[in-house]
Amino acid sequence: MADYSILYSYFEHINKQPLTPEEMAEIHRVFRKNTYKKKTMVMKAGEANTLHYYIEKGLLRMYIIDQNGKEFNILFARERQWIGDLGTPAETPYFIETVEDSIVYSISEENFHTLYKRYIALANYIRKSYVFLQKRFVSILSKTAEENYEELVNDYPGLLQRLPQYQISSYLGVTPVFLSKILAKRAKKD
Amino acid sequence: MADYSILYSYFEHINKQPLTPEEMAEIHRVFRKNTYKKKTMVMKAGEANTLHYYIEKGLLRMYIIDQNGKEFNILFARERQWIGDLGTPAETPYFIETVEDSIVYSISEENFHTLYKRYIALANYIRKSYVFLQKRFVSILSKTAEENYEELVNDYPGLLQRLPQYQISSYLGVTPVFLSKILAKRAKKD
DNA sequence: GAAAAAAAATAAACTAGTTTAAGAAAAATA
DNA sequence: TATTTTTCTTAAACTAGTTTATTTTTTTTC
Numbered sequence: 001m002a003d004y005s006i007l008y009s010y011f012e013h014i015n016k017q018p019l020t021p022e023e024m025a026e027i028h029r030v031f032r033k034n035t036y037k038k039k040t041m042v043m044k045a046g047e048a049n050t051l052h053y054y055i056e057k058g059l060l061r062m063y064i065i066d067q068n069g070k071e072f073n074i075l076f077a078r079e080r081q082w083i084g085d086l087g088t089p090a091e092t093p094y095f096i097e098t099v100e101d102s103i104v105y106s107i108s109e110e111n112f113h114t115l116y117k118r119y120i121a122l123a124n125y126i127r128k129s130y131v132f133l134q135k136r137f138v139s140i141l142s143k144t145a146e147e148n149y150e151e152l153v154n155d156y157p158g159l160l161q162r163l164p165q166y167q168i169s170s171y172l173g174v175t176p177v178f179l180s181k182i183l184a185k186r187a188k189k190d
Numbered sequence: 191m192a193d194y195s196i197l198y199s200y201f202e203h204i205n206k207q208p209l210t211p212e213e214m215a216e217i218h219r220v221f222r223k224n225t226y227k228k229k230t231m232v233m234k235a236g237e238a239n240t241l242h243y244y245i246e247k248g249l250l251r252m253y254i255i256d257q258n259g260k261e262f263n264i265l266f267a268r269e270r271q272w273i274g275d276l277g278t279p280a281e282t283p284y285f286i287e288t289v290e291d292s293i294v295y296s297i298s299e300e301n302f303h304t305l306y307k308r309y310i311a312l313a314n315y316i317r318k319s320y321v322f323l324q325k326r327f328v329s330i331l332s333k334t335a336e337e338n339y340e341e342l343v344n345d346y347p348g349l350l351q352r353l354p355q356y357q358i359s360s361y362l363g364v365t366p367v368f369l370s371k372i373l374a375k376r377a378k379k380d
Numbered sequence: 381g382a383a384a385a386a387a388a389a390t391a392a393a394c395t396a397g398t399t400t401a402a403g404a405a406a407a408a409t410a
Numbered sequence: 411t412a413t414t415t416t417t418c419t420t421a422a423a424c425t426a427g428t429t430t431a432t433t434t435t436t437t438t439t440c
Contacts, residue, residue: 066332074328087321093328116313123306123313130320131277137327138264138283141363142256144426165388173331178427180389334396354417368397370419 014121043096052084058102204311220301233286242274248292
């Protein structure tokens with residue numbers, strides 16, 4: 001039987017106390033554990049009733065494809081983070097794909113909603129996500145791509161090393177060519 | 191005594207049933223009603239423990255001033271909408287100012303948190319805000335200013351009429367000069 | 381470990397959006 | 411209603427970032 005201990009420990013963490021056997025059983029029942037190879041599509045634009053994903057291991061990205069076929073990374077999520085379209089159950093415009101081989105737990109919106117009535121701290125994940133997105137939004141709106149790249153390097157040096165450059169440029173909202181230019185300029189300085 | 195009926199009707203709406211007298215009393219106790227003249231600053235960057243605001247009448251904007259002193263509008267909120275920094279109680283980087291004469295109810299984070307344990311639907315305001323911001327983020331990231339302006343016109347024609355043009359340009363993340371150019375181009379087409 | 385495929389770098393011509401400045405129009409105030 | 415202040419427009423020179431194309435480097439696969 002699959003090992004759910006990472007998931008239990010997350011709930012114990014947000015719950016701030018050990019789980020009862022019944023709570024464990026419920027969690028085991030409402031989440032499904034899956035393993036995906038690198039570059040596997042986990043969620044697809046156009047789907048409704050999409051799932052929420054909690055990551056045990058690996059790295060995933062959520063992205064959108066615009067009217068010109070260009071991809072924009074909305075979010076990266078790694079170990080012990082959530083990823084999913086909070087707009088569910090409405091039809092999602094986003095894709096989610098693994099960047100590395102990954103192990104994730106998935107849960108339906110219905111069950112997720114039930115859980116966050118019980119674990120109010122879970123509602124905090126949404127709030128934290130909002131604050132994070134708002135900060136990023138302001139950065140994209142008000143700063144140059146070069147400044148945004150510096151911010152990434154400072155805040156998430158470990159994450160950058162796990163991503164190909166063109167995925168980073170897509171997260172910054174610039175072309176790979178332009179990011180390459182920024183890096184060349186940076187390299188000269190040192 | 192101040193009239194809180196608009197606020198009560200909001201809670202009845204999210205609660206999906208009439209409020210008890212006790213609930214009304216609690217709401218009356220935790221919210222404070224205020225009237226502000228146009229262009230009054232309601233929240234200031236640098237403050238901690240900022241409040242959440244529910245608007246009965248008028249129009250407010252939340253904005254940030256970047257390192258070059260330039261303003262960027264993050265959010266407009268009007269009748270029957272919330273505005274505030276969800277990052278509270280941390281020190282806020284944002285300002286909130288009235289765009290029109292306004293009547294607002296304010297509530298502390300502590301009381302707000304208590305309420306959203308009771309009215310789970312209130313947590314939904316945060317979630318909806320997230321979905322809204324994500325959509326806007328994608329637009330700013332992937333579309334031209336002209337396309338973003340068209341989107342605004344389609345989605346919020348009434349709101350635009352209540353805002354000076356330079357406030358709209360700041361919301362779109364472009365200079366007033368550039369928005370004026372877009373409008374001139376648009377006017378020619380018709 | 382050679383071959384193929386994917387990712388990154390470089391260059392040149394281009395475009396969306398900025399900056400500065402000056403004048404025109406609209407709104408607020410005396 | 412005249413005056414002052416605020417907002418909007420227009421224009422010209424500029425810059426951040428794009429596009430397309432070619433080459434080099436790195437990674438994957440057989």
